[in-house]
Amino acid sequence: MNRPELGLAVAMQEADGRMVVQMIDMIQRSGAQVVVPAWFEQQWTDYLRSLYEGASLEEMLRYLTAVGSSKGFESRTIPELSTDTKTATQLTLTFPKGTIRIQAESSMKDAKQSKFQVDLNR
Secondary structure, three states, rough: OOOOOHHHHHHHHHHHHHHHHHHHHHHHHHHOOOOOOOOOHHHHHHHHHHHHOOOOOHHHHHHHHHOOOOOOOEEEEEEOOOOOEEEEEEEEEEOOEEEEEEEEEEEOOOOEEEEEEEEEEO
């Protein structure tokens, strides 16, 4: 997968802790430095579901129908971390009760990720 952060974003938006753990494991096996909470599947699922707590059905459907589309998250290049040899990007996922930021640094040459970080905000 060229941009595993996109798969991780979708898994997080769907509150699928199993897939989140699988994506993180895949990224770690690729050799990237990974900075994420060391949670089990159920911990991820519980946390991600809590970001939807209290939302009306209409509001939840708005978020869930955007999953996997460009409307589901904001993506931007981080110029201050990008160089001639690497690109740094940030995905911002917005939920009814919080925000998750996924930051990835990858090689310009082969798109291989070197650093990967997830920040949880409430």
